[in-house]
Amino acid sequence: MVGNQPYQAGRHFLQIPGPTNVPDRILRAMDGATIDHRGPAFEELARRVLDGIKPIFQTQDPVVIYPASGTGAWEAALVNTLSPGDRVLMVETGQFATLWQSLATRLGLDVVFIAGDWRHGVQAGQITAALADDKNNQIKAVCCVHNETSTGVTSDIAAVRRAMDEAGHGALLMVDTISSLASIDYRHDEWGVDVSIGGSQKGLMLPPGLSFNAISDKALAAHAGAGLMRSYWDWVPMLSANKSGAFPFTPATNLLYGLNEAIIMLREEGLENVFLRHARLAEATRRAVAAWGLETVAQMDAEKSNSLTAVMLPEGHDADAFRAQTLRRFNMSLGNGLGRLAGRVFRIGHLGDFNDLMLAGTLCGVEMGLAASGVPHNKGGVQAALDFLGEG
Numbered sequence: 221m222v223g224n225q226p227y228q229a230g231r232h233f234l235q236i237p238g239p240t241n242v243p244d245r246i247l248r249a250m251d252g253a254t255i256d257h258r259g260p261a262f263e264e265l266a267r268r269v270l271d272g273i274k275p276i277f278q279t280q281d282p283v284v285i286y287p288a289s290g291t292g293a294w295e296a297a298l299v300n301t302l303s304p305g306d307r308v309l310m311v312e313t314g315q316f317a318t319l320w321q322s323l324a325t326r327l328g329l330d331v332v333f334i335a336g337d338w339r340h341g342v343q344a345g346q347i348t349a350a351l352a353d354d355k356n357n358q359i360k361a362v363c364c365v366h367n368e369t370s371t372g373v374t375s376d377i378a379a380v381r382r383a384m385d386e387a388g389h390g391a392l393l394m395v396d397t398i399s400s401l402a403s404i405d406y407r408h409d410e411w412g413v414d415v416s417i418g419g420s421q422k423g424l425m426l427p428p429g430l431s432f433n434a435i436s437d438k439a440l441a442a443h444a445g446a447g448l449m450r451s452y453w454d455w456v457p458m459l460s461a462n463k464s465g466a467f468p469f470t471p472a473t474n475l476l477y478g479l480n481e482a483i484i485m486l487r488e489e490g491l492e493n494v495f496l497r498h499a500r501l502a503e504a505t506r507r508a509v510a511a512w513g514l515e516t517v518a519q520m521d522a523e524k525s526n527s528l529t530a531v532m533l534p535e536g537h538d539a540d541a542f543r544a545q546t547l548r549r550f551n552m553s554l555g556n557g558l559g560r561l562a563g564r565v566f567r568i569g570h571l572g573d574f575n576d577l578m579l580a581g582t583l584c585g586v587e588m589g590l591a592a593s594g595v596p597h598n599k600g601g602v603q604a605a606l607d608f609l610g611e612g
């Protein structure tokens with residue numbers, strides 16, 4: 221029994237865009253004795269996960285693992301590379317970009333925040349223009365959210381990299397891949413990202429509690445001259461301990477058991493297949509939304525996220541009342557509208573450990589929930605998705 225809820229038969233459908241469903245294999249892997257984190261068994265585990273996480277970021281660079289939520293890894297990226305008053309360029313893609321921006325501002329950085337309408341991704345042209353204006357190279361970092369989880373919009377990071385290269389600008393590129401890692405193709409090395417920020421509770425199929433920084437040589441070089449205060453987040457003691465399979469403080473051992481299993485599972489499926497699976501389930505979801513006659517928050521087809529879909533409710537209908545209905549009637553949690561989209565939008569998470577029939581159940585719950593809440597829509601969304609999935 222959780223809170224005051226009596227037992228509800230069958231599985232709860234956790235269809236928020238993170239935390240995602242934790243597969244049984246990972247739950248079992250975590251269900252082990254917590255071991256001596258200075259002993260030989262831990263050292264072997266640490267080496268395995270520190271090595272195994274790299275291909276998921278598509279990098280050869282070191283990746284550090286914090287016992288922290290994603291927000292901690294945002295902070296780590298900034299405090300390890302920048303100094304008080306440094307100018308950073310950020311883009312308002314939605315709520316997560318806004319939160320990262322306010323974190324940066326509170327740290328004492330001078331944030332240039334390119335305004336956005338929360339329906340589009342980062343426009344490379346805006347980056348080009350901002351960098352061209354920056355005659356004295358005051359911008360020290362460009363920070364983007366790859367997959368904006370509040371809107372279901374994915375940005376083209378390769379295009380951001382090209383814009384920076386064409387401008388011949390030396391700023392660091394930092395990218396939040398928290399809700400795209402292990403679900404949407406993300407390439408730390410190929411895209412020349414200096415710090416990639418990941419989290420455990422989305423595509424990696426783990427509970428919340430771990431987050432990541434993948435760190436380029438250039439970012440590490442910036443660390444030496446970076447003046448922001450840091451202690452817990454400092455990369456250097458972390459990297460140095462990691463070299464011998466250790467952490468500078470007590471690691472989240474049981475989450476690392478889970479991470480080890482997640483890495484094995486992703487390797488078994490193949491990262492390419494993981495991306496294709498997410499793309500296919502996302503397309504089926506979009507077909508359902510279109511058939512219902514509802515609108516996605518994302519406006520450009522090329523930017524529609526493969527890890528979640530944010531859906532607008534018609535004017536005058538409360539998305540939170542609809543979500544409460546799907547929870548009460550069908551034992552399914554859908555994501556809420558965040559920030560300026562609160563009450564107007566619901567979000568369907570279709571990332572992580574997820575397959576055709578789980579999506580079918582999810583979409584059935586949405587369609588029945590729309591009817592139960594009196595939200596005007598066309599029937600047949602589920603059918604449109606099933607027809608697409610049935611094609612193979």
Ligand SMILES: *Cc1c(COP(=O)(O)O)cnc(C)c1O
Pocket residue numbers: 238289290291292316365367368369396398399419428
């Ligand atoms: C989930 C998420 C975060 C961070 O979250 P925590 O709640 O701190 O784990 C940051 N950015 C994006 C894009 C996310 O989806």
